[in-house]
Amino acid sequence: MTVRRGTNLDRVGGFNDAVVLDAIRRSEQLSRVELAEVTGLSGQAISNIARRLLDAGLVREAGRQRSAGLGKPRTLLELEPTGQYAVGVHLDPAVVTVVLLDLTGDVVARRRVDTPYADDPDVLIAGIAATIEDVMTLAAAPRDRVVGVGIAAPGPIDAERGFVVDPPNLAAWHLVPIRDELHERTGLPVLLDKDVTAAASAEKWAGGGGSFVFFYLGTGVGAGLVIGDEVVRGSSSNVGEIGHVIVDPDGPVCYCGRRGCVGEASQPRYLVQQAVRAGVLASGIDLDDRKAVDAAFARLCSLAAADPGPAREIVAALAVRIAKVVEDIANLLDLERVVFGGPHWERLAPLFGDAVRAALDGRFLVRSVHPFEVAGTALGVDVGAIGAASLVLDQTFSPNPSVLLQSRELVADR
Numbered sequence: 001m002t003v004r005r006g007t008n009l010d011r012v013g014g015f016n017d018a019v020v021l022d023a024i025r026r027s028e029q030l031s032r033v034e035l036a037e038v039t040g041l042s043g044q045a046i047s048n049i050a051r052r053l054l055d056a057g058l059v060r061e062a063g064r065q066r067s068a069g070l071g072k073p074r075t076l077l078e079l080e081p082t083g084q085y086a087v088g089v090h091l092d093p094a095v096v097t098v099v100l101l102d103l104t105g106d107v108v109a110r111r112r113v114d115t116p117y118a119d120d121p122d123v124l125i126a127g128i129a130a131t132i133e134d135v136m137t138l139a140a141a142p143r144d145r146v147v148g149v150g151i152a153a154p155g156p157i158d159a160e161r162g163f164v165v166d167p168p169n170l171a172a173w174h175l176v177p178i179r180d181e182l183h184e185r186t187g188l189p190v191l192l193d194k195d196v197t198a199a200a201s202a203e204k205w206a207g208g209g210g211s212f213v214f215f216y217l218g219t220g221v222g223a224g225l226v227i228g229d230e231v232v233r234g235s236s237s238n239v240g241e242i243g244h245v246i247v248d249p250d251g252p253v254c255y256c257g258r259r260g261c262v263g264e265a266s267q268p269r270y271l272v273q274q275a276v277r278a279g280v281l282a283s284g285i286d287l288d289d290r291k292a293v294d295a296a297f298a299r300l301c302s303l304a305a306a307d308p309g310p311a312r313e314i315v316a317a318l319a320v321r322i323a324k325v326v327e328d329i330a331n332l333l334d335l336e337r338v339v340f341g342g343p344h345w346e347r348l349a350p351l352f353g354d355a356v357r358a359a360l361d362g363r364f365l366v367r368s369v370h371p372f373e374v375a376g377t378a379l380g381v382d383v384g385a386i387g388a389a390s391l392v393l394d395q396t397f398s399p400n401p402s403v404l405l406q407s408r409e410l411v412a413d414r
């Protein structure tokens with residue numbers, strides 16, 4: 001009985017510390033009295049926790065607040081940005097993005113490197129490990145303050161074993177144990193999650209709670225889900241594999257063998273091909289040359305944004321295909337909004353939001369009951385990497401027991 005009670009108290013201590021830290025994070029600055037009010041903890045408990053957090057360098061005193069009435073001015077507490085850091089890695093078939101976040105979630109260093117056309121995953125993993133060292137050096141972050149590395153990878157993933165299973169366009173990446181390999185090379189705890197789940201987490205961190213789908217437009221197409229302020233992962237952390245939803249029976253042949261999957265029909269390669277056929281772009285573009293396709297895609301997007309005409313029709317048709325998928329997800333899960341992001345979104349953004357809105361206008365939506373919002377991420381192309389790091393920071397702030405259980409995903413046997 002005594003032992004059990006002691007253990008419980010210990011756990012509750014950690015739980016309450018996280019509750020207090022999270023309350024400070026959400027309000028930016030709070031006094032001890034306000035903390036007791038918002039957390040429901042006693043003044044004595046708050047005082048002990050605040051002392052512990054100050055000693056650990058996770059919070060700092062931030063001046064005084066004049067209290068109403070005759071009481072003493074109250075000292076405000078805020079997060080100490082340098083108290084903890086987390087690394088986020090976004091592994092995309094075209095580009096690897098590595099960011100370092102401080103405790104407040106601000107990006108303090110970032111690096112983007114082209115993904116080498118590596119047949120050998122070792123080359124890529126060594127490159128990522130070196131880039132992680134770079135960002136820590138760049139920000140002058142003490143190593144013992146870096147709590148871990150989050151990797152956002154294209155699905156499907158094997159979350160249990162920390163493997164990427166078979167990412168599109170990375171032919172050599174079959175069952176690569178990236179989590180443990182990176183842990184070995186960096187000595188830091190590492191967690192692996194899906195790119196879309198990381199992006200959804202970043203969006204949630206940036207203040208966008210509620211219930212929404214993060215629609216990722218990149219080399220793969222996927223959906224991250226936040227429902228009722230909680231990131232949803234599904235039974236194997238592979239939520240949101242929507243790339244093979246068929247939206248155009250006459251569309252391009254997908255690598256899955258079927259025709260018109262939304263993932264394939266949203267690729268720049270296909271859109272560029274359509275644009276050449278429509279006479280919008282000159283023929284002779286090598287569709288197997290990623291950089292040439294990217295340049296042609298950029299040209300198509302700027303033509304579409306500039307004037308009505310065949311270029312805009314191609315983009316509008318894409319918006320219709322994607323709106324169909326958004327409609328189904330939103331209705332199935334009773335969502336409030338869709339947030340678009342990913343590298344291809346950056347190009348499409350100037351007119352795509354309106355086009356999707358227009359396409360959704362004619363459809364049945366739960367918004368007959370409540371509004372449904374179409375938005376683009378404010379976090380830019382780094383959203384996946386920021387999200388991966390935010391998943392690591394989440395463990396510091398989250399009093400949620402399901403997150404504590406998940407720490408088995410954090411390889412921390414250093």
Ligand SMILES: [Zn+2]
Nearest residue numbers: 244254256261
């Ligand atoms: Zn397919």
